[in-house]
Amino acid sequence: MKFSKKSEYGLRALLELCETYGGRVLQRHEIAERQNIPVEFLEQILLALKRAGLLASRRGIRGGYSLIKSPEEITLGQVIRILDGPLAPISCVSKTAYQKCSDCPYAAKPSCPLQQAMGEVRDAIANILDHYTLSRFARTQPAEGS
Amino acid sequence: MKFSKKSEYGLRALLELCETYGGRVLQRHEIAERQNIPVEFLEQILLALKRAGLLASRRGIRGGYSLIKSPEEITLGQVIRILDGPLAPISCVSKTAYQKCSDCPYAAKPSCPLQQAMGEVRDAIANILDHYTLSRFARTQPAEGS
DNA sequence: AAAATCTTGAGCAACTCACTAGACAACTAT
DNA sequence: ATAGTTGTCTAGTGAGTTGCTCAAGATTTT
Numbered sequence: 001m002k003f004s005k006k007s008e009y010g011l012r013a014l015l016e017l018c019e020t021y022g023g024r025v026l027q028r029h030e031i032a033e034r035q036n037i038p039v040e041f042l043e044q045i046l047l048a049l050k051r052a053g054l055l056a057s058r059r060g061i062r063g064g065y066s067l068i069k070s071p072e073e074i075t076l077g078q079v080i081r082i083l084d085g086p087l088a089p090i091s092c093v094s095k096t097a098y099q100k101c102s103d104c105p106y107a108a109k110p111s112c113p114l115q116q117a118m119g120e121v122r123d124a125i126a127n128i129l130d131h132y133t134l135s136r137f138a139r140t141q142p143a144e145g146s
Numbered sequence: 147m148k149f150s151k152k153s154e155y156g157l158r159a160l161l162e163l164c165e166t167y168g169g170r171v172l173q174r175h176e177i178a179e180r181q182n183i184p185v186e187f188l189e190q191i192l193l194a195l196k197r198a199g200l201l202a203s204r205r206g207i208r209g210g211y212s213l214i215k216s217p218e219e220i221t222l223g224q225v226i227r228i229l230d231g232p233l234a235p236i237s238c239v240s241k242t243a244y245q246k247c248s249d250c251p252y253a254a255k256p257s258c259p260l261q262q263a264m265g266e267v268r269d270a271i272a273n274i275l276d277h278y279t280l281s282r283f284a285r286t287q288p289a290e291g292s
Numbered sequence: 293a294a295a296a297t298c299t300t301g302a303g304c305a306a307c308t309c310a311c312t313a314g315a316c317a318a319c320t321a322t
Numbered sequence: 323a324t325a326g327t328t329g330t331c332t333a334g335t336g337a338g339t340t341g342c343t344c345a346a347g348a349t350t351t352t
Contacts (some may be wrong), residue, residue: 001147001148001149001226001230001232001233001234001235001271002235002236002237003147003235003236004147004308004309005309005310005311006309006310008236008260011259011260012250012251012260015259018273021153024311027328027329028328028329032328032341034251035251036249036250036251038306038310038311038312039208039250040312040313041311042313043310043330045305046329047329047330047331053174057325057328057329057330058319058328059317059318059319059320059328059329059330060318060319060320060326060327060328061319061320061321061327061328061329062319062321062327062328063319063320063328064328064329065329070341074316076263080147084147087147087244088147089148089149090148090149091148095324103182103183104158105158105180105181108310109201111286112286113157113161113283113284113286114154114157114158115296116286117222117274117275117278117283117286120274120275120278121271121274121275123148124270124271124274124308125267125270125271126275127270128263128266128267128270129263129267130265132266133338136257137263139259140257140258140263142261144324150339150340150341151340151341151342152340152341161303173296173297174297174298174314175297183342184342184343186342186343186344187341187342187343189298189299190342192298193299193300194297203297203298203299204297204298204349204350205296205297205298205299205348205349205350205351206295206296206297206350206351206352207295207296207297207350207351207352208297208350208351208352209296209297209298209349209350209351210297210298211298232316237343
């Protein structure tokens, strides 16, 4: 039930991009250094987020990445689905990527115990992550005491 | 955020063992056939559940496996933790297997946005799975209509 | 003793994860 | 224009995990 470094890095990168939202662009190495992420790996992540429409980028000497959607409109659920795929713990309960399980003897029957239980889990996870906005996420500030 | 075949097979096997709880033992090939699980793989799973104290086994010609804890006392959370490890989506929020994240810049600070969000997810998952008993699980019967 | 079952441990192909490398495209300062 | 700096794309790779198989051994019943 782990979720990947890719999502973790992606969310941490967005934390940085939130701070400069509406202002200047950030270059990959700035984000990578501040968040301690391997720069080439980070790049793939930023590219994926760009293709999904969350980020814009500019090349060249004053280039970099910037958020183009408001942090209020982006949820952690969206980001994780972009980077990690569906949230559902097994694909027969996924709402975004449903797939009938082939080997389960209950697949044909009207109700499957596993589907019932995992459906509840899926809903609980989605309920949190799809309502957790990036702005709330970024607001959890590391109280810089010391 | 997937969880493994191992857990899925384990839970499906326990479904069978619930039905004969208090009665006769079940042999691995019986469970394997009914639930459509590769028999040698199933074996490893049953062994793990035995070592964890959920099952007893007997060798020899009238041998097999049987539940030794009441289905009321076993939760899906327990089973999944035995077979798949901790429920937490990242290890810095695990209650059963906590591990400080090494590369996160917030690790030293009093609060980490990721920890906050993932902690909520962990709690939600655990809250469902640690209260979902095997007996409730097995009660979700495939209404055999047809 | 023989047959059936569980037990243990090793092995393995396929896949995924986390990351790296390198060629290429675009922008911009001069 | 062009050199230099940045993002873009595609492919590759080593380590680890998943899902499963195989073979030899231990234990029980008949």
